[in-house]
Amino acid sequence: MDVEKLEGKSGTATYAEIKKYVAEHNDGMKVSSLYIGQIKNKMGLEKRKNYNVGSGEGRVPTCPQEKEDAIMEAFKHFNLI
Helix, strand or coil: CCCCEEECCCCEEEHHHHHHHHHHHCCCCCCCHHHHHHHHHHHCCCCCCCCCCCCCCCCCCCCCHHHHHHHHHHHHHCCCC
């Protein structure tokens, strides 16, 4: 599990903390580290270097809107945005 710290304006949270918050506040909804990373990119939040990259081939799933909304809610809770 990726426990990289997310750093924002005045807060920090691990991917695990964000996943836990989303599950607790959205009827057990599961979100992946991939989806959290996609939303971080969309919001312009800084990420550390990921050394576990694929070959660039294949399809990468896009975060569904309901999960994006839940992740955004978690970002706000942790003062990342």
